[in-house]
Amino acid sequence: MSEFKLTTVEENEAATERLLETGAKVGADAWQFRVKNQTPHCKFGEQGICCRICSMGPCRITPKAPRGICGCDAHGIAGRNFLRFTAGGSATHSDHGREICHTLHTVSPDGNYKVKDPEKLIRIAKEWGVETEGKDVYALAHEMSELALLEYGKPFGVQRFLKRAPKHTQELWAAAGIEPRAIDREVSTAMHMTHMGCSSKPEALVKQALRCGLSDGWGGSMCGTEFSDVMFGTPKPIETEANLGVMVEENVNIIVHGHDPSLSEMICEYADDPEMIAYAKEMGAKGITVSGVCCTSNEVAMRRGIPMAGNFLQQENVVLTGACEAIVVDVQCIFPALGPLSKCFHTKFITTSEIAQMPDSDFVKFSAETAGENAKSIVKLACENFKNRKPELVHIPNLKKKATVGYSLEAIKKTLDTVTNSHVDETGTLMPLVDCLKSGVLRGAVAMVGCNNPRVRPDTAHIELMKKLIANDVILVLSGCSAQAAAKAGLMDKEAKNLCGAGLKRVCELADIPPVLHMGSCVDISRMMVLSSDLANDYGCNISQLPLVGCAPEWMSEKAVSIGNYVISTGIDTYLGVEPQISGSSQMEELLYDKVSDWVEASYTVEKDIDKLGDLMIERIEEKRTALGI
Ligand code: MSK
Numbered sequence: 001m002s003e004f005k006l007t008t009v010e011e012n013e014a015a016t017e018r019l020l021e022t023g024a025k026v027g028a029d030a031w032q033f034r035v036k037n038q039t040p041h042c043k044f045g046e047q048g049i050c051c052r053i054c055s056m057g058p059c060r061i062t063p064k065a066p067r068g069i070c071g072c073d074a075h076g077i078a079g080r081n082f083l084r085f086t087a088g089g090s091a092t093h094s095d096h097g098r099e100i101c102h103t104l105h106t107v108s109p110d111g112n113y114k115v116k117d118p119e120k121l122i123r124i125a126k127e128w129g130v131e132t133e134g135k136d137v138y139a140l141a142h143e144m145s146e147l148a149l150l151e152y153g154k155p156f157g158v159q160r161f162l163k164r165a166p167k168h169t170q171e172l173w174a175a176a177g178i179e180p181r182a183i184d185r186e187v188s189t190a191m192h193m194t195h196m197g198c199s200s201k202p203e204a205l206v207k208q209a210l211r212c213g214l215s216d217g218w219g220g221s222m223c224g225t226e227f228s229d230v231m232f233g234t235p236k237p238i239e240t241e242a243n244l245g246v247m248v249e250e251n252v253n254i255i256v257h258g259h260d261p262s263l264s265e266m267i268c269e270y271a272d273d274p275e276m277i278a279y280a281k282e283m284g285a286k287g288i289t290v291s292g293v294c295c296t297s298n299e300v301a302m303r304r305g306i307p308m309a310g311n312f313l314q315q316e317n318v319v320l321t322g323a324c325e326a327i328v329v330d331v332q333c334i335f336p337a338l339g340p341l342s343k344c345f346h347t348k349f350i351t352t353s354e355i356a357q358m359p360d361s362d363f364v365k366f367s368a369e370t371a372g373e374n375a376k377s378i379v380k381l382a383c384e385n386f387k388n389r390k391p392e393l394v395h396i397p398n399l400k401k402k403a404t405v406g407y408s409l410e411a412i413k414k415t416l417d418t419v420t421n422s423h424v425d426e427t428g429t430l431m432p433l434v435d436c437l438k439s440g441v442l443r444g445a446v447a448m449v450g451c452n453n454p455r456v457r458p459d460t461a462h463i464e465l466m467k468k469l470i471a472n473d474v475i476l477v478l479s480g481c482s483a484q485a486a487a488k489a490g491l492m493d494k495e496a497k498n499l500c501g502a503g504l505k506r507v508c509e510l511a512d513i514p515p516v517l518h519m520g521s522c523v524d525i526s527r528m529m530v531l532s533s534d535l536a537n538d539y540g541c542n543i544s545q546l547p548l549v550g551c552a553p554e555w556m557s558e559k560a561v562s563i564g565n566y567v568i569s570t571g572i573d574t575y576l577g578v579e580p581q582i583s584g585s586s587q588m589e590e591l592l593y594d595k596v597s598d599w600v601e602a603s604y605t606v607e608k609d610i611d612k613l614g615d616l617m618i619e620r621i622e623e624k625r626t627a628l629g630i
Contacts, residue, residue: 047584076200089562094220180215213565242487245400246307258330266375295521322393444547444621461553553577
């Protein structure tokens, strides 16, 4: 009988309570208190019917005042707000992708960054019709970087990666007029459409929201994922650990947080450098531990096995341990609260990007050209800070779980191939997965993604849904903070197979995988789009017919809305545990929860009761199986 046990949400909460007690001793603030101060939230904002787009307002829609000063009604206002939200998310992901493309332009055999996966580079080059024969791999990388950067601003044509989608999906996009053109153009068009005196027709605003989302998922994010793999290696299964207990009391603890792997890759390199380890020892520590928070953590966990200290709502906890010498951040999802909080401890809060500058931080400007020096100076600073610890404040919760991570699409195909040793071609296939779906050994798959949100008891929705789905023989692919929620709980431990239905358990045993597969960071949801495309092609059906749904039970960011829009636009019904801010418009609700499926064969479903949300997903999967005759 296995003794395998998940870490419960209650255990995590008890650990947080203990850390908040330390915080109280030093006068630290925390999100748990700020939530109370901000509740109840503004109803107009929640419903999406407050318009701040010009200075005649702000205008708020009520039964007595059904139109803003310009005459825009609730539907136009909620639609414009929704599109602006999407544009924020699409711009953010895509700019991350752009940074990666710029970094690719700096690669050289003896530089800070190298080409670690030349096969993948050549594969993408061939896909884009670039001559590869006899070309030096670094020259090819530079050429590809320039072509990728042109995807952001090319005057004509649509995104190159759209061709990865099944023909039927491409036809749907063309028919709906939502094929994304240049990535930046879709964000600019969104901002233009929502300027005072432009679009107020919900259909037009929603179509642009889909198009702008697609320019992220099938454009900017896909560039980010693919070229990160080229430079840092395509992830393969690797063992790691997750939760705050990965921090080591006697070591210098460096936390990397944010999204862009360029800096964190370098920090990991230097933290392993014998010269730096010797320096840490000179400062009184036994060594150096790097661990991560949010998607930077996912990036280095997937490629290097760097442990994951936690997800979004755990970012303050790493400082509250009193054992964090430096929290080094790049971009996105970083609480400005980390500045004042770190001042209550000895922690150095180090910002590194001009995109994410915050008060009370030490700014070390990071660039691809000076990456080595930047990383070395940060590691040194952290080592020197070890002596400033206040031992009476140090408490690292004794919570951590084993996790196997690193399931890129390539790794999934390879893993399946080792089980069946059949249907092999140059890039692998998903036929074994198709066979499992057809036979009913697996009932279906769920792509679960997204953040934490204080509106939902942190991690509960992720974990409860995962437990329910795997018990019903539904396999999961995860990314972002959802993946970290799973890893902290223990659901990425291969022993979690014991919580599965008989079919999924058998698959886990044969393939030697955990029942929930870590596919990466939030830009890596692009991997899931290619997975669903390849699965549909291998199955011989459309994406929307697959027994596959998307789910973001605790989402919170603009990026999540952009993601949701490209996931439904790809034909994958998406289930949300947090309501989008559109409830003030019946027309927007009708469009997003129903009519949009006329264009893209998928739509959103919102259900705050998590158990019901799980039932709805299983129901949808079973409906799709019936429609396919399986
Ligand atoms: S970090 S966008 S909280 S997944 Fe990608 Fe997590 Fe959501 Fe940020």
